[in-house]
Structure formats: structure tokens, C-alpha cells
Amino acid sequence: MLLTLFESHTHFFLSMFQKMILTKIISNTLSLHKKQLIEWLPAVRYFSSPTNPLVNVDVNDKSGIAVVTMNRKPVNGLSLELFEAMSKALDDLENNRIRGAILTSSCPTVFSAGLDLNELYQPDKKRFKAFWTTFQDVWLKLYGSSFPTAAAINGHAPAGGCFLAISCEYRVMCPDYKIGLNETRLGIIAPIFLRASMRNTVSNREAEKALTLGTLYSTEDALKIGLIDEIAIYKVKAIERCENFLAQFNNVSSIARSFTKRSLRQKDLEELENCREEDFNIFWSNLIEPSVQKQIGDYMQSLKKK
Numbered sequence: 001m002l003l004t005l006f007e008s009h010t011h012f013f014l015s016m017f018q019k020m021i022l023t024k025i026i027s028n029t030l031s032l033h034k035k036q037l038i039e040w041l042p043a044v045r046y047f048s049s050p051t052n053p054l055v056n057v058d059v060n061d062k063s064g065i066a067v068v069t070m071n072r073k074p075v076n077g078l079s080l081e082l083f084e085a086m087s088k089a090l091d092d093l094e095n096n097r098i099r100g101a102i103l104t105s106s107c108p109t110v111f112s113a114g115l116d117l118n119e120l121y122q123p124d125k126k127r128f129k130a131f132w133t134t135f136q137d138v139w140l141k142l143y144g145s146s147f148p149t150a151a152a153i154n155g156h157a158p159a160g161g162c163f164l165a166i167s168c169e170y171r172v173m174c175p176d177y178k179i180g181l182n183e184t185r186l187g188i189i190a191p192i193f194l195r196a197s198m199r200n201t202v203s204n205r206e207a208e209k210a211l212t213l214g215t216l217y218s219t220e221d222a223l224k225i226g227l228i229d230e231i232a233i234y235k236v237k238a239i240e241r242c243e244n245f246l247a248q249f250n251n252v253s254s255i256a257r258s259f260t261k262r263s264l265r266q267k268d269l270e271e272l273e274n275c276r277e278e279d280f281n282i283f284w285s286n287l288i289e290p291s292v293q294k295q296i297g298d299y300m301q302s303l304k305k306k
């Protein structure tokens with residue numbers, strides 16, 4: 001109660017100095033360790049991210065909500081550089097204690113086409129290792145973020161695109177697009193952390209069906225199975241609906257919310273934390289199989305011939 005009041009009334013006005021004093025007073029009063037208390041304090045400093053051409057972060061000073069826009073034309077293929085930019089943006093958001101984040105895309109009809117197939121085809125081991133490790137980092141930071149997250153899916157979201165959306169806590173999608181985890185259709189085995197996000201979103205039975213069949217769902221069918229939460233007619237509306245979802249947390253203690261989220265997702269996060277190297281080794285050895293390489297190469301050709 002004390003904390004909720006404290007958060008709602010001080011959100012915009014505290015200076016860093018006041019925050020230090022308050023930290024001292026409250027930590028003395030409640031006999032809390034300073035690090036624990038800092039987690040409770042509201043955001044007081046908003047920022048605009050230094051421009052990165054691949055990821056734009058726009059924080060609304062009033063709501064404290066950040067819109068994170070992926071901007072790698074033509075289809076937001078998830079390359080090492082895009083993952084690095086996302087990883088950095090997620091660190092900045094965490095450090096600046098924003099109220100929530102909305103992930104979206106600047107491509108008019110594609111949220112993200114998933115992993116950049118050029119990273120998977122005839123890969124160089126050193127680069128692929130950096131790529132895979134950064135992919136893992138992005139998932140750990142997005143799925144485990146202390147702030148609430150939502151995805152405004154303004155276009156197709158196959159494979160890695162769907163994976164980013166389901167790592168968020170809420171999804172609003174525009175009509176007439178496709179979303180799903182189609183990895184098995186490409187001869188690729190969904191990695192451990194991707195399976196965790198899917199199980200956390202739809203029922204275990206739907207997750208099993210969707211992953212083994214590699215189904216790409218229409219927006220309407222995705223809503224039916226709970227893969228998305230709402231449909232919005234176009235991107236601006238999708239962002240608005242995500243903002244409405246995030247605004248609901250204004251009346252909830254941020255410490256209670258973030259601890260609860262963390263405890264629900266902890267097992268999945270630890271599962272990957274404990275086997276990052278093994279996860280890489282499994283994927284690397286599968287990826288360089290000649291049959292898998294041929295399948296990826298043929299698939300890339302088929303996309304170009306369209």
C-alpha cells in the first residue's frame with residue numbers, strides 16, 4: 001500500500017537527489033538492503049536512445065512506455081547486428097527503469113521474417129557463435145525483463161518473428177498476416193528457449209501441435225488458440241491496445257509485478273542459463289549437416305524466385 005502510493009505519486013517528479021534521500025529513509029525504516037529497495041523505486045529518468053539505425057527506441061515521457069521498433073529492411077531478418085542492437089536497447093531500457101515496452105516493426109507488412117537465413121547458410125563458426133550467443137541474450141533479456149512487455153505485430157511473424165512476439169507478455173496483431181513457428185518445415189529443430197516461450201503462451205497441447213506441424217496461423221486462427229491476445233485494424237491501433245495493456249500495471253506495485261513475473265519465468269530462464277554452450281553445440285552440429293544446409297539453401301532460392 002505504502003509502496004503503491006509512493007510509486008503513483010512520485011513517478012514524474014523525483015530528482016535523483018530526492019531518490020537517494022528517499023532510498024535512505026525508506027531503507028532505514030523498513031530495514032531493507034539498498035539493492036532490494038532500488039528495485040521498488042519508480043523510474044525518474046527518461047531517455048531517448050542514441051540512434052541506432054537498426055532499432056529505434058522512443059520513450060513517451062508521460063507514460064514512461066518505450067516503443068522499440070525493429071528497422072532492418074526489407075523484412076527485419078534477425079542478423080547478428082540486429083540482435084546486438086536489440087540486446088543493447090534492452091539493456092538501456094532496463095537501466096532507465098521504464099514502465100513498459102512495446103516491440104514493433106518499421107516494415108509495412110512484416111513484423112520480422114525470423115532469423116536471417118544468411119546467418120544460417122554456409123556459416124562461419126566464429127560469427128555463428130556470436131550470432132547464437134546474442135540471440136540467447138536477447139531472449140533472456142526480453143523474456144526475463146523486469147518491465148512489462150507487449151508486441152504490436154504489424155505484419156507477418158514467422159519463426160524467429162513469432163518467437164520475439166511470444167517472449168513478450170501480450171500480443172496485438174493486425175489482420176491478414178501469418179504467425180507461427182515453422183521451423184520443422186525447414187528441417188530445423190526449435191531450440192529449448194523457443195519451446196519455453198511457446199508453452200508459456202498457448203496450452204501444452206497446442207504448443208506440441210504447432211511446433212511439430214510447423215503451422216503458420218492466420219491472425220484470426222492465432223487469436224482462437226491464444227497465440228495472440230487481440231486483433232487491431234492497423235499498427236497505430238495495435239500500439240494503442242498494447243499501451244492500454246501496459247497501463248493496467250499503473251495500479252499494481254512494480255516490485256510485486258516484476259517478482260511475480262520473474263518467479264513464473266525463472267525455471268525457463270535457468271534452463272537456458274544452465275546449458276548455453278550445450279545449446280550452441282547442438283545447433284551448430286545440426287546446422288552444418290549437409291542435408292540441413294541444402295534445405296536452407298533451397299529455401300532461400302525459393303524465396304528469391306517468388
Ligand SMILES: CCCCC/C=C\C/C=C/C/C=C/C(=O)SCCNC(=O)CCNC(=O)[C@H](O)C(C)(C)COP(=O)(O)OP(=O)(O)OC[C@H]1O[C@@H](n2cnc3c(N)ncnc32)[C@H](O)[C@@H]1OP(=O)(O)O
Nearest residue numbers: 077113114115116117156158159160188189286287303304
Ligand atoms: C537442425 C538445424 C539447426 C539449425 C538451427 C537454427 C535455427 C533454429 C532455431 C531458431 C528459430 C528460428 C528460426 C528461423 O527464424 S529461420 C527463418 C524462417 N523464416 C521464414 O521461413 C520466413 C521466410 N520469409 C517469408 O516467408 C516472407 O519473406 C515473408 C516474411 C512472409 C514476407 O513476404 P514478402 O512477400 O513481403 O517478402 P519476400 O518474400 O519477397 O522477401 C523480401 C526479401 O527478403 C528476403 N527474405 C525473406 N525472409 C528472409 C529471411 N528469413 N532471411 C533472409 N532473407 C529473407 C527474400 O529472399 C527477399 O529477398 P530478395 O533478394 O528477393 O529481395
